[in-house]
Amino acid sequence: MSRIACKFGGSSLADSRQFLKVRDILEKDSRRSIVVVSAPGKRHSSEAKLTDLLYLCYDLSRKGMSIDSSFSLIRDRFLEIERELDLGATLAEELEAFRQQILKGVTRDFIASRGEYFSGRLMAKFLKAEFIDPKDGIFFDAAGRLDPKSYETLGRLLVDEKSKRYVVPGFYGADVHGDIKTFSRGGSDISGAIAARAAKAEVYENWTDVSGLLMADPRIVENPHPLDIVSYREIRELTYMGASVFHDEAIAPVREAGIPINIRNTNKPGDEGTNIVSKLPEVTQYDIAGVAGKKNFSMFSLEKSMMNKEVGFARRFLEVFENNRVSIEHCPSSIDSMSVVVASEEMGDKAEAIREEIQRVLQPDNLEVEHELSLIAVVGEGMARQVGMASRVFKALAESKVNVRIIDQGASELNIIVGVANSDYEKAIRSLYTEMIRTA
Ligand code: ASP
Numbered sequence: 001m002s003r004i005a006c007k008f009g010g011s012s013l014a015d016s017r018q019f020l021k022v023r024d025i026l027e028k029d030s031r032r033s034i035v036v037v038s039a040p041g042k043r044h045s046s047e048a049k050l051t052d053l054l055y056l057c058y059d060l061s062r063k064g065m066s067i068d069s070s071f072s073l074i075r076d077r078f079l080e081i082e083r084e085l086d087l088g089a090t091l092a093e094e095l096e097a098f099r100q101q102i103l104k105g106v107t108r109d110f111i112a113s114r115g116e117y118f119s120g121r122l123m124a125k126f127l128k129a130e131f132i133d134p135k136d137g138i139f140f141d142a143a144g145r146l147d148p149k150s151y152e153t154l155g156r157l158l159v160d161e162k163s164k165r166y167v168v169p170g171f172y173g174a175d176v177h178g179d180i181k182t183f184s185r186g187g188s189d190i191s192g193a194i195a196a197r198a199a200k201a202e203v204y205e206n207w208t209d210v211s212g213l214l215m216a217d218p219r220i221v222e223n224p225h226p227l228d229i230v231s232y233r234e235i236r237e238l239t240y241m242g243a244s245v246f247h248d249e250a251i252a253p254v255r256e257a258g259i260p261i262n263i264r265n266t267n268k269p270g271d272e273g274t275n276i277v278s279k280l281p282e283v284t285q286y287d288i289a290g291v292a293g294k295k296n297f298s299m300f301s302l303e304k305s306m307m308n309k310e311v312g313f314a315r316r317f318l319e320v321f322e323n324n325r326v327s328i329e330h331c332p333s334s335i336d337s338m339s340v341v342v343a344s345e346e347m348g349d350k351a352e353a354i355r356e357e358i359q360r361v362l363q364p365d366n367l368e369v370e371h372e373l374s375l376i377a378v379v380g381e382g383m384a385r386q387v388g389m390a391s392r393v394f395k396a397l398a399e400s401k402v403n404v405r406i407i408d409q410g411a412s413e414l415n416i417i418v419g420v421a422n423s424d425y426e427k428a429i430r431s432l433y434t435e436m437i438r439t440a
Contacts, residue, residue: 010041
């Protein structure tokens with residue numbers, strides 16, 4: 001039978017009203033039989049996320065301080081949902097046992113995972129579905145990476161039976177010792193992708209509080225267009241370059257299996273949302289998928305005449321960064337000059353040490369280090385097919401008087417990356433967006 005895996009994020013599970021919306025969504029399509037849940041999120045902006053409260057309990061208990069007030073917020077959230085949905089009063093006792101466990105000392109990951117665990121227990125009861133504990137199906141290897149055997153193990157638990165529904169808590173699995181281990185923050189998206197692949201789902205629906213992805217950051221661009229369709233490759237570039245909504249590690253499990261992702265809005269279930277697919281249709285509405293960027297990069301630029309004749313020059317330059325354990329983001333170069341761009345935060349206070357080592361090892365004619373740079377990517381598979389895309393990018397920047405410090409285009413021609421001063425970041429994003437969504 002064809003099945004759909006649905007992951008519901010924290011805002012889709014924030015209270016009993018949201019649980020009711022989830023049930024309505026599931027009942028609209030009988031293929032929606034795999035349900036992956038986050039921990040309840042905020043009900044309003046001033047409230048704490050349940051997962052944050054759990055981390056707080058861990059920190060407080062380690063310092064020997066009282067967890068009472070934080071824990072009661074957690075307990076009240078769960079008990080309120082249980083009561084309002086008439087699910088009987090069974091969770092109070094388990095929550096008390098959990099409180100005792102925190103006081104006795106359990107791991108940080110175990111504590112954090114209980115947000116999803118109890119959310120899943122409530123949802124399973126509410127939907128009369130089978131509860132699957134991911135500790136029995138999702139595994140990490142000794143290096144802390146997802147063990148691919150998880151697809152098969154979890155798949156065996158998600159037996160494909162007519163009208164049978166499963167609830168799987170997101171965010172965690174078991175390590176090689178069988179102890180609970182969580183993914184990084186926002187990791188329920190990854191669990192959803194794993195469950196979709198394990199169940200050989202037709203689609204992975206990711207239900208959030210927005211009607212899909214936008215073509216630019218709405219904090220910078222007013223009312224950016226929503227994206228109806230985008231490729232895995234484009235989404236990977238966009239999320240890497242700072243666009244949020246979807247965890248970037250959640251792409252691989254479904255991409256490898258060719259399962260499309262559909263990002264949907266629990267509060268507006270009629271909206272089609274964004275489809276993330278492996279192959280775009282021939283004609284798409286816009287030439288680009290979006291504009292995204294990140295601030296705070298540093299660039300080391302050196303010049304040395306005839307450097308192209310010195311065998312191993314580039315390697316020795318890059319090795320300086322490796323020796324200082326700083327990873328490289330970009331590396332634009334020309335005949336007699338070469339630059340390396342790194343994230344300033346990752347470099348920390350090593351800039352001077354790196355500069356000295358470059359000077360000593362490579363003896364450049366000139367070496368400059370610039371900080372407070374932003375990188376902006378204009379992303380779109382269509383860019384390779386279109387003549388004049390680069391000239392539009394630079395025209396837009398020139399017209400808004402933004403000085404371009406870095407130009408980089410990946411071999412894939414999937415994006416054009418420009419570097420500008422941090423102070424020009426917002427202006428550059430706005431002008432690029434306006435120019436690039438203009439249809440010819
Ligand atoms: N609850 C976890 C977090 O807040 C995981 C998730 O919601 O995806 O990071």
